Amino acid sequence: MKKYIYLDNAATTALDAEVLSAMLPYLTEHYGNPSSSYALGREAKAAIEANRKSVALALGVSPLNIYFTSGGTESNNTAIACAVNELGCKHIITSSIEHHAVLNTVKRYCERSAIDCTILTPSTQGFLNLQELEDKLIEKNKEGIKCLVSLMHANNEIGVLLDIEKVGNLCEKYNAIFHSDCVQTIGHLEMDLKKYKLHFASASGHKFHGPKGTGILYASERVKLSPLIIGGGQERQSRAGTENVAGIVGFGKALELSMRNHPEESTYIRSLNELMRNALSQSIPDVSFNSPIDGLYTVLSVNFLNAMPGSLLLAHLDRAGICASGGSACSSGSDGGSHVINALGLSSSGSTVRFSFSKLTSATDVDEAVRALSAIFQSTVPVA
Ligand SMILES: Cc1ncc(COP(=O)(O)O)c(C=O)c1O
Structure with a gap:
């Protein structure tokens, strides 16, 4: 080689060998469809729910807040779509250094619907001016326009970190919805999502030795998640499609290992x-x-x-x-x-x-x- x-x-x-071992039985003997009511299906369903619990525990939230997705891109798209289509957000505040999974999604909503956006420009070191963010939130709040703030926790190219606790407090103060793309931090930093007053957070399994094509969207109980992918009633009616059982098991194992070590x-x-x-x-x-x-x-x-x-x-x-x-x-x-x-x-x-x-x-x-x-x-x- x-x-x-x-x-x-x-x-x-690279996929962790222990993660692969945890996944393999769900690609072989436990192949049931988690929606099937017989024992083989129930085994698969039980594995999903056990991993939902362990992911929630690692992130300091309830299992009811965790939705399994196909990765960071889908999670980001789902959060933004939900904020715009269901939660009444008419203005999106984001930054010019977001991942394209956020930036291009925001741009599309602004081009194709009655949504406006503010794109914050960071300093040459990548830091955002949080006063500028607050000023925009004050302005929109006065106009009675609900905002979505979508800002990444760590930038994937330069690693600059956002003070998400401060941004969460600002969003709460001005009644804005807060989404953070945490793809580069969940699995790498100890995270207590409740503390940050987030409405949504995205993570991706392949960034911390889990399988590609796996992710989660955290959605707080303050929002009702609506599906981006329409079909069956999987993920509590919030994400249709037969679950990637082995992938979910791999995501859970990878997060457990990375937090333990x-x-x-x-x-x-x-x-x-x-x-x-x-x-x-x-x-x-x-x-x-x-x-x-x-x-x-x-x-x-x-x-x-x-x-x-x-x-x-x-x-x-x-x-x-x-x-x-x-x-x-x-x-x-x-x-x-x-x-x-x-x-x-x-x-x-x-x-x-x-x-x-x-x-x-x-x-x-x-x-x-x-x-x-x-x-x-x-x-x-x-x-x-
Ligand atoms: C910050 C950030 N957001 C989103 C994504 C997309 O995640 P995924 O590959 O799971 O769709 C990535 C992956 O490169 C990323 O680094």
Whole structure:
């Protein structure tokens, strides 16, 4: 098997062997349809409900607040659709550095229905001005217009963190609905969703060693979730379609493991992130970092000043067996530029590579990547 140095864990992570073992019986002997009333079906249903309970426990909420979905994209779409179609939100406040699963969904509602939006622009470090958010909430509240605030907890490209507790308090004060895309934080940070006064939060299993195509939407009891996908009455009438039983079991197991091992694993991953930051500073001239020092520990976004175009740098890394992204996974290998880096005003000053780490990354992986980067820069003429 080809050996890769995998430094793209914000794009996806390898499935944990223990997660696979938990899933396998639900792909083989427990194959019943959870809606069937006989024992084989009931076994599948019981597995779903046991995992709903364990996910809820890990996030400090009730199992009634957890809906299983096909991933972060579906969860984001469902939350926004529900806020607009069912909860009376006529104005959406979001930011220019959201994932496309939020940004493009918001844009579509604004183009095709009587919904307005405000797109907040962060500072060059990625921080939002919460006073600007409050001013907009005050303005809309005075006009009697209900707002949806959709802001991500951690940015997937640079790892900047939002103070979701503060945003939750603001939303409560001005009667706004609050959704947060927590795809990069659920499974990586200890989360007590109740504390944050969220109405909705999204998570994705494949970001923390669970299976792809699995996710959850947390919906508070203050909202009644309405289905985006219409059909049967699964997920308490809120998400039609036969449940992905093995995927749900995998999501539950992956979250259980990541929360159980969080203290040691987060310390370890943070140390790799620091190792790479320090090694790059020492061995590559004109390097700077887009990730704040106190951002999400799994992500390190690096700016190579006056280097070759980003796509060429990624191609050199690929040739050396190193997996990394230009921005998010959607922009890996593309030179169109990342909408996040563009929004931060950093696109003209060099090429950006996002390295992201997991419990499976080793210090040797980091050393080899830094050595490969040094060799790439030594063997190529800088762009003037
Ligand atoms: C912040 C963020 N939101 C949403 C998504 C989409 O999640 P999924 O791949 O589960 O649809 C991703 C995945 O890259 C992400 O990083």
